[in-house]
Structures are given as structure tokens and as C-alpha cells.
Amino acid sequence: MKVIILHGDDTQKSYARLRIFIDVAKERSWEVNYIDESAQSFEEILSASSLFGNERFFILKDVKKLGKKEYLWLNKRQEDLSGTLIIYNEGPLNAATVKNFSIGTKVEEYKLPVLLWNFLDNLLPGKGEFCVRSLHKILEKQPVEFVFSLISKHIRDVYWAKVDAASAGFPFWKINKLKSQASKFDVLSLQKLISVLSAIDIDVKTSKADLISELDLVLLKHLE
Structure with missing residues (x-):
């Protein structure tokens, strides 16, 4: 699974980047899942199979939903999971939070001038x-x-x-x-x-x- 973090003080640019990801996913007919809106656990959502066999695309906007258990699970299972996970934070994430993710995670930070x-x-x-x-x-x-x-x-x-x-x-x-x-x-x-x-x-x-x-x-x- 590809994991991408979007954060930073320049929320206009980080949100615009998120919209680009969502638009591309929809153009490619990927299955878009908003984790924050689901009653299922983080692990259940990422582990579930696609209903139509499409590429899966996940968005999480509240990083506080992830605790130590979720981080450990994701880092252990990341290579085996399919799809793309976007972690979007409205504002900058502290270094400790970013370090909770695996080395292979792509981090995009958008800073104000x-x-x-x-x-x-x-x-x-x-x-x-x-x-x-x-x-x-x-x-x-x-x-x-x-x-x-x-x-x-x-x-x-x-x-x-x-x-x-x-x-x-x-x-x-x-x-x-x-x-x-x-x-x-x-x-x-x-x-x-x-x-x-x-x-x-x-x-x-x-x-x-x-x-x-x-x-x-x-x-x-x-x-x-």
C-alpha cells in the first residue's frame, strides 16, 4: 500500500493537492473510501476487499484516530495491503507523529511563505x-x-x-x-x-x- 501524508501551514495548497488526488482516483474509477466517516475500525477498512475489484483509495483526515496499535498494525501490514492511503492534516504535523509511519511513507509538507x-x-x-x-x-x-x-x-x-x-x-x-x-x-x-x-x-x-x-x-x- 502507498501511504502519503499531506500537511503544513499552507492549507490552501495542501487541500488543493488532496483534491487532485481525489479527482484522479475518480477519473480512474478507483473505490474512494473516507475512513473518518466509517463506523468500522481502521484495520477493518484497510483489510476489506473491494466490492467491484477496483483499485482502492483511502482518505483519513483525523490523524488522531490512529493510536499506537494502528501505527504498529499499518507498518507491519503495509507491504501486503493494496491501494493508496492519504493522510491529510489541516495544518502541520509534529515530527513525532510523522515518525510513527514507516520509512516508505511519502511526506508532502506545504509551508507558508x-x-x-x-x-x-x-x-x-x-x-x-x-x-x-x-x-x-x-x-x-x-x-x-x-x-x-x-x-x-x-x-x-x-x-x-x-x-x-x-x-x-x-x-x-x-x-x-x-x-x-x-x-x-x-x-x-x-x-x-x-x-x-x-x-x-x-x-x-x-x-x-x-x-x-x-x-x-x-x-x-x-x-x-
Whole structure:
């Protein structure tokens, strides 16, 4: 069995890659199985025979479903199993998780550009004008909808790190980074920013606002 891991911070690219795999599988009339949606165990799904004798194609989006037992079983049986297994994770997997898979597993990691990372790290009070300039540089190569989704998610993560870091489940390095950024905000400011971003999302989807203009205003007003 071929096992392929798709992960990384650039969820737009990793998901696009997943869609390509799914489209190719359907074009070839492969039997597509979504493991997360099945009531059967991981082992039962991968061991079952194809109903129509077609090539089998499996997708797992929640890697947390795999425990030590599943990893040991997969690594032991991988060469004997038929088909392709795609492990898709919305975000980066830590090195320890990737190491649970066999050496023959193909790993594709999609990283955000450095400019985007720097932009997110600088979403801080007093950095409004800097963030607006950075935003427009980023928009020369990235769609605004994607950047907006990253901003919204990042601010929620910063808030989470501030109010309940222990339950976030992020890697140690990420928690420390988020807590450092969160220390520059008070809780009320973050709550207000999350609320404003949510309102913008609704307005844009109902064609009541221009997303780039709204982002400019948010960055200047809430990070002044």
C-alpha cells in the first residue's frame, strides 16, 4: 500500500493537492473510501476487499484516530495491503507523529511563505501601518480570501493561548510563540477583534463589503 501524508501551514495548497488526488482516483474509477466517516475500525477498512475489484483509495483526515496499535498494525501490514492511503492534516504535523509511519511513507509538507509568517507574527498593537504595508505585498501573490482566513485563525489561536493555553493542544514551541504575542493584548481587545473579523466575514459573503478595504481598516484601527 502507498501511504502519503499531506500537511503544513499552507492549507490552501495542501487541500488543493488532496483534491487532485481525489479527482484522479475518480477519473480512474478507483473505490474512494473516507475512513473518518466509517463506523468500522481502521484495520477493518484497510483489510476489506473491494466490492467491484477496483483499485482502492483511502482518505483519513483525523490523524488522531490512529493510536499506537494502528501505527504498529499499518507498518507491519503495509507491504501486503493494496491501494493508496492519504493522510491529510489541516495544518502541520509534529515530527513525532510523522515518525510513527514507516520509512516508505511519502511526506508532502506545504509551508507558508516567510513573508506571510512575519505578517502574522506582527499582528500586534502599534503595528497597524506596518501590517497594512505587509498585507498589500502579500496580496500581490496570495488571494485575499486565503489571507483573511489565516488572520482570523491566527487571532483565534492567540486568544486561545491567552485564556486557556493548556487546552489548545498546540506544540510547545507554538504555544510559547502565541503566548508571547498574546501578552501584548488584553482579553477584551482580542475578543473585540475576533468579533469584528466574524462580522466582516458575513458582510463579504453577502456582498456588503470589500474585503481588502475592510482588512485595511481593521489593521489600522485595532492595531494602532
